[in-house]
Amino acid sequence: MASLIECVPNFSEGRRPEVVEEIVRTVRSIDGVTLLDYSRDETHNRSVVTFAGAAEPVVRAASAAVGRALELIDMEQHSGAHPRIGAVDVIPFVPLGTTRIEECIDLARRFGEQIATRFELPVYLYGAAALRPERQRLAAVRKGQYEGLKEQLGVDPSRDPDFGPKRLHPRGGAVAVGARKPLIAFNVNLATDDLVIAQRIAETIRESSGGLPAVQAMGVLLENPGEPRYAQVSMNLVDWERTGITRVVNEIRHLARASGTDIDHCELIGLAPAGALLDVAADALGLRGFTPDQALELRLARDR
Amino acid sequence: MASLIECVPNFSEGRRPEVVEEIVRTVRSIDGVTLLDYSRDETHNRSVVTFAGAAEPVVRAASAAVGRALELIDMEQHSGAHPRIGAVDVIPFVPLGTTRIEECIDLARRFGEQIATRFELPVYLYGAAALRPERQRLAAVRKGQYEGLKEQLGVDPSRDPDFGPKRLHPRGGAVAVGARKPLIAFNVNLATDDLVIAQRIAETIRESSGGLPAVQAMGVLLENPGEPRYAQVSMNLVDWERTGITRVVNEIRHLARASGTDIDHCELIGLAPAGALLDVAADALGLRGFTPDQALELRLARDR
Numbered sequence: 137m138a139s140l141i142e143c144v145p146n147f148s149e150g151r152r153p154e155v156v157e158e159i160v161r162t163v164r165s166i167d168g169v170t171l172l173d174y175s176r177d178e179t180h181n182r183s184v185v186t187f188a189g190a191a192e193p194v195v196r197a198a199s200a201a202v203g204r205a206l207e208l209i210d211m212e213q214h215s216g217a218h219p220r221i222g223a224v225d226v227i228p229f230v231p232l233g234t235t236r237i238e239e240c241i242d243l244a245r246r247f248g249e250q251i252a253t254r255f256e257l258p259v260y261l262y263g264a265a266a267l268r269p270e271r272q273r274l275a276a277v278r279k280g281q282y283e284g285l286k287e288q289l290g291v292d293p294s295r296d297p298d299f300g301p302k303r304l305h306p307r308g309g310a311v312a313v314g315a316r317k318p319l320i321a322f323n324v325n326l327a328t329d330d331l332v333i334a335q336r337i338a339e340t341i342r343e344s345s346g347g348l349p350a351v352q353a354m355g356v357l358l359e360n361p362g363e364p365r366y367a368q369v370s371m372n373l374v375d376w377e378r379t380g381i382t383r384v385v386n387e388i389r390h391l392a393r394a395s396g397t398d399i400d401h402c403e404l405i406g407l408a409p410a411g412a413l414l415d416v417a418a419d420a421l422g423l424r425g426f427t428p429d430q431a432l433e434l435r436l437a438r439d440r
Numbered sequence: 441m442a443s444l445i446e447c448v449p450n451f452s453e454g455r456r457p458e459v460v461e462e463i464v465r466t467v468r469s470i471d472g473v474t475l476l477d478y479s480r481d482e483t484h485n486r487s488v489v490t491f492a493g494a495a496e497p498v499v500r501a502a503s504a505a506v507g508r509a510l511e512l513i514d515m516e517q518h519s520g521a522h523p524r525i526g527a528v529d530v531i532p533f534v535p536l537g538t539t540r541i542e543e544c545i546d547l548a549r550r551f552g553e554q555i556a557t558r559f560e561l562p563v564y565l566y567g568a569a570a571l572r573p574e575r576q577r578l579a580a581v582r583k584g585q586y587e588g589l590k591e592q593l594g595v596d597p598s599r600d601p602d603f604g605p606k607r608l609h610p611r612g613g614a615v616a617v618g619a620r621k622p623l624i625a626f627n628v629n630l631a632t633d634d635l636v637i638a639q640r641i642a643e644t645i646r647e648s649s650g651g652l653p654a655v656q657a658m659g660v661l662l663e664n665p666g667e668p669r670y671a672q673v674s675m676n677l678v679d680w681e682r683t684g685i686t687r688v689v690n691e692i693r694h695l696a697r698a699s700g701t702d703i704d705h706c707e708l709i710g711l712a713p714a715g716a717l718l719d720v721a722a723d724a725l726g727l728r729g730f731t732p733d734q735a736l737e738l739r740l741a742r743d744r
Contacts, residue, residue, distance in 0.1 A: 172736075402728070417717040420723070423708060431717055433737060
């Protein structure tokens with residue numbers, strides 16, 4: 137029974153494709169790891185690599201990628217729109233399949249300690265893996281960014297890393313290592329082009345305005361040539377086991393109808409955990425006694 | 441990209457647990473194969489073993505299981521309620537994940553030829569792997585059973601095997617090897633205990649009475665102590681890509697309401713391909729542009 141874990145490291149390099157390709161090659165070279173995606177952003181000068189596998193190969197790939205990034209990226213030369221504290225800015229571990237978040241918390245802590253020693257790199261634990269409650273939010277760890285942390289580290293004890301030296305790595309800065317649940321990017325397109333309705337619905341349902349827990353939402357206007365214009369509620373569901381797709385869609389349908397419109401259709405952006413979609417199926421059918429590992433492929437992923 | 445294939449051999453032994461355990465042990469001993477289930481029936485004097493993996497280990501496990509069964513089971517001593525032609529009666533290969541049925545057809549034919557030679561065993565190809573159209577139905581291959589086949593083989597050319605000798609294996613008889621799509625056992629419990637309504641709905645929707653393609657259905661009365669009694673439409677969906685769960689449930693809901701009742705809840709028995717359940721989710725949400733490999737775990741199963 138091998139746990140399935142996803143790792144999504146963010147690197148502070150988005151302008152030199154050859155550097156990003158080299159890091160991706162390093163990940164790919166590890167047996168037992170599947171590369172799921174990578175993308176590079178010039179404005180943010182940042183790249184995101186997504187891979188998955190059992191705990192051991194995933195840790196090996198993440199560690200190898202950190203080593204390569206520390207050789208290839210120099211934070212003294214780095215600028216970009218996105219906040220960051222190091223050459224490898226953040227490394228979240230995410231449970232897939234029937235893996236529990238607790239395994240990723242353990243893994244993040246062990247991995248953090250390991251790379252702190254191996255690379256003499258200050259490591260901050262964040263998210264569900266945080267040891268200090270104030271570090272659960274990544275924004276708190278990143279406060280002041282690389283430049284601010286350089287001045288405060290070793291001076292302000294509240295900025296002490298959880299593992300590693302009380303000084304930045306000379307080129308690589310510091311890194312945030314954590315655990316979080318998988319994120320679902322999900323959009324609901326309304327049968328209207330009235331942006332105000334989408335914005336009002338987004339504000340009603342998002343957690344930050346007192347709406348549904350673990351839901352981030354904004355209203356946008358979709359304008360694709362040759363297609364009708366849709367007012368869209370664009371969302372991140374950051375904990376689908378707390379607030380699932382069905383609940384969000386039912387709530388939006390209710391609010392849309394109260395505004396004299398309805399849902400036209402939905403879109404799932406990129407990948408989502410099978411469990412979140414199987415829950416939608418179970419809700420739609422009123423399935424009694426259903427468990428996600430009744431899906432053959434999930435049972436296999438669990439047992440092999 | 442390794443194809444994921446399920447194999448569900450049926451063995452003509454259900455009364456000697458030690459024999460069944462030994463066959464299961466043989467399957468389990470093959471690297472790369474996951475045992476999903478096995479069950480033994482005394483009345484039928486028959487056992488079913490379900491396992492899965494990539495093509496190569498699945499074939500290796502199936503071949504090893506045939507070898508062991510031919511050593512341990514003697515058809516000359518066998519009787520039971522279920523029709524059968526051999527010690528290993530039938531071996532279907534089933535596509536899982538993103539595997540196509542065509543791969544299972546190829547596999548069944550290669551495997552059939554291989555065991556015919558290795559064990560001097562007459563092999564009949566059935567189901568989607570049949571080479572003669574009249575052998576698509578397993579019942580046609582099994583006609584007259586072991587005893588009848590023993591007399592006709594080598595005499596009646598219409599009973600010639602597709603591979604192997606024109607005489608039964610001295611202890612093991614013959615075997616049917618085939619390919620079929622995965623089967624979904626799915627029940628809809630009505631908000632009534634009127635069995636006649638469930639029977640009428642079952643008759644309306646099943647293919648054999650001119651209803652929905654690839655649907656087998658019957659009406660039964662569910663009586664569990666301490667629970668309400670439900671009239672149940674009990675089904676096998678034998679090709680969910682032709683007739684999926686949503687279509688069946690919508691049809692039953694429509695018919696139930698026309699009879700003054702409704703669906704109370706549904707039950708999925710055992711395992712189902714994730715794709716069949718993801719389709720239900722996509723239908724329920726009106727998801728546009730959705731593909732099953734947007735489910736993270738299916739993408740991983742495909743890519744690794």
